[in-house]
Amino acid sequence: MTVKGKACRNCRKVIEEGSNCPNCNSTAFTTFWKGYVIIVKPEQSEIAKRMGIKTTGMHALRLSR
Numbered sequence: 001m002t003v004k005g006k007a008c009r010n011c012r013k014v015i016e017e018g019s020n021c022p023n024c025n026s027t028a029f030t031t032f033w034k035g036y037v038i039i040v041k042p043e044q045s046e047i048a049k050r051m052g053i054k055t056t057g058m059h060a061l062r063l064s065r
């Protein structure tokens with residue numbers, strides 16, 4: 001399954017359009033990322049804690065570049 005979008009280099013949030021990250025307002029993105037998690041409740045998610053994610057939505061697991 002292919003997901004369109006680009007991942008924020010700062011917080012890994014994946015967005016489909018726009019030039020600023022809605023989470024951290026960063027403009028540094030990469031389209032080279034692999035895997036993703038969808039965080040619904042960051043405060044209750046072990047994955048979110050481990051990855052340091054504090055916001056909801058789709059986040060890239062690995063950034064390639």
Ligand SMILES: [Zn+2]
Pocket residue numbers: 008009010011012013021022023024025026
């Ligand atoms: Zn971000």
